[in-house]
Amino acid sequence: MNKIITIGREFGSGGRELGKRLSDHLGIAYYDKEIIDEIAKRTKLAEGYVRGIVEQQSGVFFPITVGRTFHSTGSDYILKQYTSVYAEQANVLREMAEKSDCIIVGRCGDYILKDHNPIRLFVYADMDAKFKRCREKADEHEHLSDSELIKMIRKVDKNRAKYYRYYTGQEWGDRANYDMCINTSTVPVKELAEALAHLFG
Amino acid sequence: MNKIITIGREFGSGGRELGKRLSDHLGIAYYDKEIIDEIAKRTKLAEGYVRGIVEQQSGVFFPITVGRTFHSTGSDYILKQYTSVYAEQANVLREMAEKSDCIIVGRCGDYILKDHNPIRLFVYADMDAKFKRCREKADEHEHLSDSELIKMIRKVDKNRAKYYRYYTGQEWGDRANYDMCINTSTVPVKELAEALAHLFG
Numbered sequence: 171m172n173k174i175i176t177i178g179r180e181f182g183s184g185g186r187e188l189g190k191r192l193s194d195h196l197g198i199a200y201y202d203k204e205i206i207d208e209i210a211k212r213t214k215l216a217e218g219y220v221r222g223i224v225e226q227q228s229g230v231f232f233p234i235t236v237g238r239t240f241h242s243t244g245s246d247y248i249l250k251q252y253t254s255v256y257a258e259q260a261n262v263l264r265e266m267a268e269k270s271d272c273i274i275v276g277r278c279g280d281y282i283l284k285d286h287n288p289i290r291l292f293v294y295a296d297m298d299a300k301f302k303r304c305r306e307k308a309d310e311h312e313h314l315s316d317s318e319l320i321k322m323i324r325k326v327d328k329n330r331a332k333y334y335r336y337y338t339g340q341e342w343g344d345r346a347n348y349d350m351c352i353n354t355s356t357v358p359v360k361e362l363a364e365a366l367a368h369l370f371g
Numbered sequence: 372m373n374k375i376i377t378i379g380r381e382f383g384s385g386g387r388e389l390g391k392r393l394s395d396h397l398g399i400a401y402y403d404k405e406i407i408d409e410i411a412k413r414t415k416l417a418e419g420y421v422r423g424i425v426e427q428q429s430g431v432f433f434p435i436t437v438g439r440t441f442h443s444t445g446s447d448y449i450l451k452q453y454t455s456v457y458a459e460q461a462n463v464l465r466e467m468a469e470k471s472d473c474i475i476v477g478r479c480g481d482y483i484l485k486d487h488n489p490i491r492l493f494v495y496a497d498m499d500a501k502f503k504r505c506r507e508k509a510d511e512h513e514h515l516s517d518s519e520l521i522k523m524i525r526k527v528d529k530n531r532a533k534y535y536r537y538y539t540g541q542e543w544g545d546r547a548n549y550d551m552c553i554n555t556s557t558v559p560v561k562e563l564a565e566a567l568a569h570l571f572g
Contacts, residue, residue, distance in 0.1 A: 182435045343546065350558065351549075353549065355492070
């Protein structure tokens, strides 16, 4: 069975950086944008729209947050799109996991790939650290005021938790669902990746 | 400031073994039985009784679990003993933290020593793994049936959670209170200790 590492992560906690660094250390595949591209291709939906659904970052919010107005706004169609995106996401992840050792960030990977016995990491951080990390990516968030940025971080995580709970029936970030939960406020991601590569290599 | 590592742990999860191994790797002090001895000396209470209070393992249960009958059974005196044990525990831990680098297992160390910026670990495991680990220590638990042992593991953890909540106002095992939460069901403690020594050494 291939070695699969899944990384759940709070927004701005450095989960993606950890995934990339681990992938470099271990010399195994890292899937991120490729997943979105592949789902978009299969569902024939626009890449940006798929990203909005899967990453819960854009203006496209998960249907259960607008559930009450669902049946009066033609939203059956939207629900079908969400379901279809989730189904294709599951297919894509399983195919990737069968192809080779790999690291998968987000996307309910720990749950979808449970038959592959993945190493399940969850990365989180204090708000101060997440805020700082987001500010450092100036190009993405520079139009937001400090309070808007904090609000966005909270909202993205809230939506990720909802999305995860809806599709897995589990609590996002609950330690019982992971092999290791790591607070990057205090542990530098670079050194963390080295230590984890040592442990899981 | 000295390097302090605190380890909160579910019963049977291997927190003590991790502490000892980390202490060997890092060449720093490991405090366990010494804490009990010192508290017993200072409070003039029997060592076994102090251990019962601090470790929540014996027949001595934390007072809030019997709170309703407290004032009718001369239990003001017992409450004073608990409070005195906690106060001495805090003193002992602070003195140890000031003396040298060290590792402290349990005893609300993460909270009591927060001014020392400890590296705060929490170690947990699935019930199957905890059960197996407890069974391997045959001498301690061989008189218990399987179901009694499972019941005991649940009870000890429940009491540890109550004790921690009472003295810290925080949730025991909540990832927000730790730098790393580690599931030893899937990660061998020996290898884990090596990787953590690499990271925190």
